[in-house]
Amino acid sequence: MLDTKFGFPPSSPAAAAPAPAPNPKRRRRDGKAEAESEMREEAVERLRGVVRDSVGKHLYTSAIFLADKVAAATGDPADVYMLAQALFLGRHYRRALHVLNNSRLLRDLRFRFLAAKCLEELKEWHQCLLMLGDAKVDEHGNLLDQDDGSDIYFDKDAEDHEINIKSAICFLRGKAYEALDNRDLARQWYKAAVKVDPLCYEALECLVDNYMLTCEEESELLSSLKFGKEDGWLSAFYSCLIKKHEKEHVVEAKFKELERESCSISSSSSGQMMKNNIDVLACKAEYYHQSGEYQKCFELTSLLLERDPFHLKCTLVHLAAAMELGHSNDLYLLSCNLVKDYPQKAISWFAVGCYYYCIKKYDQARRYFCKATGLDGTFPPAWLGTGIAYAAQEEGDQAMAAFRTAARLFPGCHLPTLYMGMQYVRMHNFKLAEQFFMQAKSICPSDPLIYNELGVVAYNMKDAHEVKKWFSLRSILMASVFLDSYVPS
Secondary structure: OOOHHHOOOOOOHHHOOOOOOOOHHHHHHHHHHHHHHHHHHHHHHHHHHHHHHHHHOOOHHHHHHHHHHHHHHHOOHHHHHHHHHHHHHOOOHHHHHHHHHHOOOOOEHHHHHHHHHHHHHOOOHHHHHHHHOOOOEOOOOOEOOOOOOOOEOOOHHHHHHOOOHHHHHHHHHHHHHHHOOOHHHHHHHHHHHHHHOOOOHHHHHHHHHOOOOOHHHHHHHHHHOOOOHHHHHHHHHHHHHHOOOOOHHHHHHHHHHHHHHHHHOOOOOOOHHHHOOHHHHHHHHHHHHHOOOHHHHHHHHHHHHHHOOOOHHHHHHHHHHHHHHOOHHHHHHHHHHHHHHOOOOHHHHHHHHHHHHHOOOHHHHHHHHHHHHHHOOOOHHHHHHHHHHHHHOOOHHHHHHHHHHHHHHOOOOOHHHHHHHHHHHHOOOHHHHHHHHHHHHHHOOOOHHHHHHHHHHHHHOOOHHHHHHHHHHHHHHHHHHHHHHHOOO
16 A cells, blocks of 8 residues: 555545544534624624714713723724723823823824824923924925834725825924924924825915915915815815915906816805805905905905804904904904803904904003913914004004014014004104015015005105105006906906
8 A cells, every 4th residue: 555645545445544523512612602702793893883973972981981891802903092082082181191102002103193182282292292203394394204114004994085194293293393482393394284185274274374474485385285186176275265465366266266176076066065165255255355355355254154153264354354444333242252152262352352442442452462362372463453552552662572573473474564664664764664565575565555655665765766666566556456356257
């Protein structure tokens, strides 16, 4: 007989070793174990669903209690993260940070980002930056460090339907640097966040609303963004957001482009969804205010606030227009409602200051503008209001101090340097006034008021040629606004 170890069959069936008979008891035990395992997995999955539902219903204590049991039963990283997230939403920041640190999973970007968010809520900004890790960015918002593969990201399946985690990390770095009063680095990281993922709207909003970029820098940033094929509407909206100083026909063309692009996400082929969207219309109202069309702006914001009385960006534009038009009754009612609903927000006390400024009680106006800056030192209108209130009382030194602070904090806003120039005109220091007006012109070359003030300086310096040049440029700008407003489309 040949040796069977080489694969040859035995010589006869009788020579083959009989197969062992199955043990019915063992089979029953295995089947029972499988059934019990399936039951346990179903029970755990049910609890996961209840945790998600509890978070959706804002029952955070229930979510924390159940998530803790699921994480203890499975030890799965996703369950540990779910527990930490429930703790974060329940405002247990220290405990959430403890869970994340003990998980030994901080190589996962989600875990590290959530730990940094806990430190943000605890106002531990240096620790927050340490948690996010070392990284470098250039002045244009381009990331300089290369991915060395040490970071991991477990939740790859959802990447097509979420904001890039690295964009969120860049944005959080920007917030930390802004809180540490390093606005240059904050600006660079905000630019990096929106470059990594243009859907990170918060980063662009910080750059635009806090006047961190000049008009030219805003345009450069917009042209460098890489939008997806389906995000044409977002590109058009961003264009509307940063083109507030352009001529009206340019801005209107941008809004029409937005209406066309909105068809990709709107069920209406005419783009009505975007045309009547409150964010879009608030952006248009802001343009009217920048153009000096205060009545038009006020009428639009009044309609928008009837639709959404708590839209704060629209509310801010409404306040500015109402103050320009001297509508003290509207300012009084609006400021009362804001103080009642948002007592910890700077805009509420800014509204109170606007009311007192409108009725020419400048001491009270200044007090409330200062209170707004105390609540939020990065709120541009409050700093400008403080300076204007001082200027109204002929307190030039204090006014200049407020305007200097605003110019330092908001380098993309031309108004502080413009107002400083006006103060120097009051003091008959025309050379210095001219320097500040030229600086304002370099930031925003489309504001007719700048050319008017330059003409005033030239007149006082008895330079007829310069007077003619500056007033001619002012007239051209004003005429273009007038024609754009009244020529039918």
